[in-house]
Amino acid sequence: MKKIDGWLTAPQGFVAAGVTAGLKVSGKPDLAMVFSKVPAACGAVFTQNKMCAAPVLVDREVNKNDYARAIVANSGCANACTGLKGLADAREMQSYTAGLLNINVNDVFVCSTGVIGAFMPMDKIRKGIKIATEQLSIDGGKNCAEAVQTTDTFIKHSVYEAEIGGKKITVAGIAKGAGMIHPNMATMLTFLTTDAAVTPVLLKRMVKSAADKSFNMVVVDGDTSTNDSMIVLANGMAGNDLITDEKHPDYQAFYDLLLAVAVDLAKMIAHDGEGATKYLEVNVVGAKNFAEAKIAAMAIAKSPLVKTAFFGEDPNWGRIVCAAGYSGAEMIAEKVNLSIGGIRLVENGLNCNVSLEKLKPIMAEKEISMAIDLAAGDAKATVWTCDFSYEYVKINGEYHT
Amino acid sequence: MKKIDGWLTAPQGFVAAGVTAGLKVSGKPDLAMVFSKVPAACGAVFTQNKMCAAPVLVDREVNKNDYARAIVANSGCANACTGLKGLADAREMQSYTAGLLNINVNDVFVCSTGVIGAFMPMDKIRKGIKIATEQLSIDGGKNCAEAVQTTDTFIKHSVYEAEIGGKKITVAGIAKGAGMIHPNMATMLTFLTTDAAVTPVLLKRMVKSAADKSFNMVVVDGDTSTNDSMIVLANGMAGNDLITDEKHPDYQAFYDLLLAVAVDLAKMIAHDGEGATKYLEVNVVGAKNFAEAKIAAMAIAKSPLVKTAFFGEDPNWGRIVCAAGYSGAEMIAEKVNLSIGGIRLVENGLNCNVSLEKLKPIMAEKEISMAIDLAAGDAKATVWTCDFSYEYVKINGEYHT
Numbered sequence: 001m002k003k004i005d006g007w008l009t010a011p012q013g014f015v016a017a018g019v020t021a022g023l024k025v026s027g028k029p030d031l032a033m034v035f036s037k038v039p040a041a042c043g044a045v046f047t048q049n050k051m052c053a054a055p056v057l058v059d060r061e062v063n064k065n066d067y068a069r070a071i072v073a074n075s076g077c078a079n080a081c082t083g084l085k086g087l088a089d090a091r092e093m094q095s096y097t098a099g100l101l102n103i104n105v106n107d108v109f110v111c112s113t114g115v116i117g118a119f120m121p122m123d124k125i126r127k128g129i130k131i132a133t134e135q136l137s138i139d140g141g142k143n144c145a146e147a148v149q150t151t152d153t154f155i156k157h158s159v160y161e162a163e164i165g166g167k168k169i170t171v172a173g174i175a176k177g178a179g180m181i182h183p184n185m186a187t188m189l190t191f192l193t194t195d196a197a198v199t200p201v202l203l204k205r206m207v208k209s210a211a212d213k214s215f216n217m218v219v220v221d222g223d224t225s226t227n228d229s230m231i232v233l234a235n236g237m238a239g240n241d242l243i244t245d246e247k248h249p250d251y252q253a254f255y256d257l258l259l260a261v262a263v264d265l266a267k268m269i270a271h272d273g274e275g276a277t278k279y280l281e282v283n284v285v286g287a288k289n290f291a292e293a294k295i296a297a298m299a300i301a302k303s304p305l306v307k308t309a310f311f312g313e314d315p316n317w318g319r320i321v322c323a324a325g326y327s328g329a330e331m332i333a334e335k336v337n338l339s340i341g342g343i344r345l346v347e348n349g350l351n352c353n354v355s356l357e358k359l360k361p362i363m364a365e366k367e368i369s370m371a372i373d374l375a376a377g378d379a380k381a382t383v384w385t386c387d388f389s390y391e392y393v394k395i396n397g398e399y400h401t
Numbered sequence: 402m403k404k405i406d407g408w409l410t411a412p413q414g415f416v417a418a419g420v421t422a423g424l425k426v427s428g429k430p431d432l433a434m435v436f437s438k439v440p441a442a443c444g445a446v447f448t449q450n451k452m453c454a455a456p457v458l459v460d461r462e463v464n465k466n467d468y469a470r471a472i473v474a475n476s477g478c479a480n481a482c483t484g485l486k487g488l489a490d491a492r493e494m495q496s497y498t499a500g501l502l503n504i505n506v507n508d509v510f511v512c513s514t515g516v517i518g519a520f521m522p523m524d525k526i527r528k529g530i531k532i533a534t535e536q537l538s539i540d541g542g543k544n545c546a547e548a549v550q551t552t553d554t555f556i557k558h559s560v561y562e563a564e565i566g567g568k569k570i571t572v573a574g575i576a577k578g579a580g581m582i583h584p585n586m587a588t589m590l591t592f593l594t595t596d597a598a599v600t601p602v603l604l605k606r607m608v609k610s611a612a613d614k615s616f617n618m619v620v621v622d623g624d625t626s627t628n629d630s631m632i633v634l635a636n637g638m639a640g641n642d643l644i645t646d647e648k649h650p651d652y653q654a655f656y657d658l659l660l661a662v663a664v665d666l667a668k669m670i671a672h673d674g675e676g677a678t679k680y681l682e683v684n685v686v687g688a689k690n691f692a693e694a695k696i697a698a699m700a701i702a703k704s705p706l707v708k709t710a711f712f713g714e715d716p717n718w719g720r721i722v723c724a725a726g727y728s729g730a731e732m733i734a735e736k737v738n739l740s741i742g743g744i745r746l747v748e749n750g751l752n753c754n755v756s757l758e759k760l761k762p763i764m765a766e767k768e769i770s771m772a773i774d775l776a777a778g779d780a781k782a783t784v785w786t787c788d789f790s791y792e793y794v795k796i797n798g799e800y801h802t
Contacts (some may be wrong), residue, residue, distance in 0.1 A: 116719025374442025397713025
């Protein structure tokens with residue numbers, strides 16, 4: 001398995017486009033499209049927010065099918081809290097795209113991201129879809145990724161390839177997401193393409209599992225969006241032996257490839273958390289079970305006190321053990337160990353009195369990992385997050401409705 | 402029932418003191434003491450954080466008794482994550498105070514607040530306790546309240562009195578708390594004194610109930626401290642007929658008095674949230690039950706996206722319904738209603754398109770209430786919180802260990 005440069009069009013048989021429909025005041029690209037030349041097995045997971053957006057309602061229906069062909073997405077308007085009109089707009093976005101691409105309506109996934117509560121400017125959407133279908137090409141991958149960004153500061157993409165069963169298989173992915181990031185299935189918008197041949201039923205299971213190990217382990221601000229979607233299209237053009245179940249000899253290699261792309265994108269989302277100045281990796285070990293390890297890691301990663309301490313480059317370990325303490329995870333207080341950047345700060349629940357001089361260079365790093373041992377079992381979990389800065393407050397105090 | 406000016410010494414039979422022991426670099430008062438001239442029924446609730454501080458371990462034992470006489474508290478050092486030595490220090494603080502006051506060791510509650518992980522400077526603590534016992538007086542209430550502050554910007558105190566069963570009964574309270582505020586029983590440090598005669602068993606139940614309706618409905622940053630404690634002393638000097646159970650004719654009047662003080666202090670804590678520029682009241686109605694109403698209100702009140710929007714004076718109602726949506730509370734998305742400052746912004750899940758001009762003066766207020774109807778039942782809950790500002794990041798990025 002190796003990482004290569006590229007976009008959603010790196011796997012065989014995919015074309016893409018990203019155009020300016022005019023939803024963003026900035027004039028930046030805001031309508032993205034991906035298209036598979038042949039029917040692709042599809043698998044997707046969506047937000048569990050009860051106020052989910054109209055496109056999510058549409059996509060849940062699409063995902064009941066085995067195969068799909070296209071994803072159309074806009075940024076600038078979330079089409080959430082828009083009622084029946086919003087649902088009609090999402091369906092029109094879907095059917096208009098299907099008509100121009102000459103495919104079935106149910107072959108099109110629809111995604112939106114942006115401000116909640118506003119209706120879609122359908123004339124602009126239609127115009128954008130028209131131009132995008134005309135511009136679909138193997139070179140359109142970068143534009144496509146650009147067109148789903150909102151407050152992102154860099155474009156998140158990742159491509160891995162491997163020889164599996166004698167065939168070269170490629171998995172490519174893009175993601176958007178900087179705010180409203182909290183795991184509750186797929187997080188934010190992320191699209192993956194692959195030329196692997198895999199059955200739809202198996203792919204759906206693999207997508208769920210990969211989401212749990214990647215995007216669901218990222219937290220920026222604890223807010224679960226109304227629009228989170230992870231959609232994977234697998235068109236089989238690599239010509240590999242069809243992967244049918246978990247016992248297939250090529251299953252693990254393909255799963256590893258899929259997970260590598262998903263984890264890569266998930267970490268990029270943490271790196272690009274709104275206002276982030278530092279990327280933080282929270283490792284919990286010694287938990288009673290995985291669920292408790294994740295609960296403790298999430299409590300630490302979500303704590304505004306922990307996040308602002310890292311922003312201030314303050315090795316305030318008390319806030320970290322405090323967050324683990326209130327998380328609800330079982331722990332033995334007098335056996336807790338804690339390290340930051342590999343330096344042991346707490347041993348058996350007690351301060352190791354490491355000098356601030358020794359910690360200063362570690363706290364000044366842009367990427368910092370911490371590990372806490374709860375001394376309650378053998379399970380572990382890692383959550384990726386970022387610090388909490390003035391810039392976060394600025395971005396979210398000023399990103400007006 | 403009327404609100405009066407005063408401190409913990411307003412009820413009969415209490416004296417107090419607040420002195421500088423030298424734990425705070427600033428030289429401000431950092432050791433507080435309250436003393437009842439006669440044994441007082443005691444009731445208390447404490448943090449549920451598994452990494453709870455040494456004084457909490459000591460106080461849980463004290464609270465198993467019916468009566469107590471004194472509370473001694475220091476600010477500047479939390480005595481948390483300090484192991485067996487910390488526990489010995491807390492016990493010494495307790496026994497040293499008891500010795501000087503000539504009372505039983507188990508008559509003394511001990512509290513600490515400040516930095517986690519450092520050992521108590523016991524020479525300073527002893528010196529402070531010595532001076533405090535000498536300075537105990539009816540005029541010491543204000544100093545006592547000052548000595549438990551950390552990042553607080555104003556002193557929180559509240560006193561109510563009422564004639565109950567022909568006797569004047571007074572309840573007084575002080576609280577500290579600005580950061581690490583999240584309900585999980587009692588929140589932060591709060592001490593209440595009263596001259597009411599009430600049985601210890603009943604008082605303990607009343608304190609738990611009052612905490613659930615006051616301090617447990619406040620959230621600043623979602624972090625539950627290692628040291629949270631609410632302690633109530635009732636010395637009976639008002640001479641009222643002993644209140645023995647919930648059916649006693651004076652029960653409700655006394656409960657209302659206790660709750661009035663607790664709610665007053667709880668709201669003050671939200672007003673004084675670290676870096677707060679606005680006080681926010683989150684009302685959830687139409688929930689399936691109280692637990693779900695509270696879950697939804699807490700999700701809204703804790704959301705960094707909601708809190709920064711209010712800081713930016715942006716009526717971003719999408720973030721409010723989004724937070725309710727991911728809270729886990731049942732809701733009917735297409736029937737949700739939402740108001741801010743009494744103006745309806747969302748009706749039946751749809752944007753009411755209220756002009757920004759109309760909302761501008763409301764969003765500029767220093768105290769803003771919002772109400773969301775989940776359309777899933779008849780239960781309701783109110784949570785008090787504050788916005789999230791640059792100052793929060795500054796305070797917590799720079800409050801170094």
